[in-house]
Amino acid sequence: MRLTVGFLLNPVAGMGGAVGLKGTDGAVAEAIRRGAVPRSADRAVQALSLLRGDDIEWCTCAVPMGENVLAMAGIDRFAVLYRPCNPTAAADTKAACRAFLDAGVDLIVFCGGDGTARDVFDAVGRSIPVLGIPAGVKMYSAVFAVNPPAAADLIRRAGEVPCRDSEVMDVDEEAYRSGRLAARLYGYARVPYIAERTQGGKQVFEQQDEERAKDDIAGFIGEIMLPETLYIVGAGSTTARILERLGLAPTLLGVDAVWNGEVVARDADERTLLALLDEYPRAKIVVSPIGAQGFVLGRGNQQISPGVLRKAGLRNLVVVATPGKLAATPLLYVDSGDPVLDREVGDSLQVISGYRIAQRKRVVHPD
Numbered sequence: 001m002r003l004t005v006g007f008l009l010n011p012v013a014g015m016g017g018a019v020g021l022k023g024t025d026g027a028v029a030e031a032i033r034r035g036a037v038p039r040s041a042d043r044a045v046q047a048l049s050l051l052r053g054d055d056i057e058w059c060t061c062a063v064p065m066g067e068n069v070l071a072m073a074g075i076d077r078f079a080v081l082y083r084p085c086n087p088t089a090a091a092d093t094k095a096a097c098r099a100f101l102d103a104g105v106d107l108i109v110f111c112g113g114d115g116t117a118r119d120v121f122d123a124v125g126r127s128i129p130v131l132g133i134p135a136g137v138k139m140y141s142a143v144f145a146v147n148p149p150a151a152a153d154l155i156r157r158a159g160e161v162p163c164r165d166s167e168v169m170d171v172d173e174e175a176y177r178s179g180r181l182a183a184r185l186y187g188y189a190r191v192p193y194i195a196e197r198t199q200g201g202k203q204v205f206e207q208q209d210e211e212r213a214k215d216d217i218a219g220f221i222g223e224i225m226l227p228e229t230l231y232i233v234g235a236g237s238t239t240a241r242i243l244e245r246l247g248l249a250p251t252l253l254g255v256d257a258v259w260n261g262e263v264v265a266r267d268a269d270e271r272t273l274l275a276l277l278d279e280y281p282r283a284k285i286v287v288s289p290i291g292a293q294g295f296v297l298g299r300g301n302q303q304i305s306p307g308v309l310r311k312a313g314l315r316n317l318v319v320v321a322t323p324g325k326l327a328a329t330p331l332l333y334v335d336s337g338d339p340v341l342d343r344e345v346g347d348s349l350q351v352i353s354g355y356r357i358a359q360r361k362r363v364v365h366p367d
């Protein structure tokens with residue numbers, strides 16, 4: 001049976017990540033001022049170009065919310081059902097989804113982040129399966145594929161695989177930018193599910209044993225930190241504890257840089273990190289995967305871009321996580337935006353999980 005898919009793009013999704021804004025909702029102008037460039041179209045093309053030969057009937061929106069991406073992906077047969085305003089807004093996403101519903105599509109595919117997922121859910125609820133091509137900054141919702149190639153596989157097999165109820169999360173971006181995670185469950189959408197292809201939801205771990213484990217990890221990292229070495233420390237409570245152990249104030253949901261026990265950049269963006277790596281070429285990058293989702297790179301830490309990773313060297317990537325988080329995170333993923341670099345990470349990573357304790361965890365590369 002031929003699959004009919006409605007596709008829409010949020011053209012500004014993810015622009016706030018590399019420039020350190022931690023989100024783009026209500027901050028597009030500031031992202032552009034900081035030098036941000038659109039990235040969602042490239043992410044969508046990565047996915048849809050893998051489907052150019054498939055027997056899929058496509059419905060979409062006019063430029064810049066869809067038809068341009070389908071054309072760039074080599075798909076030349078599609079129907080334009082909605083023409084958005086300029087600039088686009090949440091109302092356009094909702095209106096496009098209603099147009100797709102009226103046309104009787106089998107699946108709605110969107111490219112964006114958590115904000116786009118909420119807008120899609122507002123329009124369609126549980127009436128039709130939906131799937132996100134990940135292009136936002138955080139993506140705590142469980143409605144996304146783990147990367148663009150996985151999205152292509154899920155779209156191709158949407159008519160034959162089961163759907164599961166997946167969380168749509170409402171994240172307060174203003175609170176997030178100020179260093180406070182305020183998220184609530186917004187609803188449950190129906191999402192095509194294939195293990196290792198469909199993203200899980202974020203979990204937060206706050207048990208007493210977890211706090212002790214963070215202290216142990218921080219103590220060990222503090223012992224092995226090298227002098228004359230730049231430490232780029234990613235977001236999260238586990239990495240924050242490392243800086244606290246050094247007597248430094250961390251940016252809980254941002255990226256800090258430390259040199260010889262002093263913070264040389266707080267809440268740094270990609271441009272700042274690249275400049276620091278010119279000044280301090282010997283460097284380590286310390287990150288922690290998102291709980292249960294397992295993303296080491298590409299979710300909430302886009303400041304640590306492919307350019308930053310290559311300049312520092314993947315051999316200098318240090319991953320830390322508590323035993324409780326690892327127990328709930330069976331697999332790790334990397335989705336930096338550079339598929340070649342993602343592959344270079346390898347099929348497993350050593351994760352420091354205590355004082356002189358580490359576990360090796362499998363890294364999945366859906367393609």
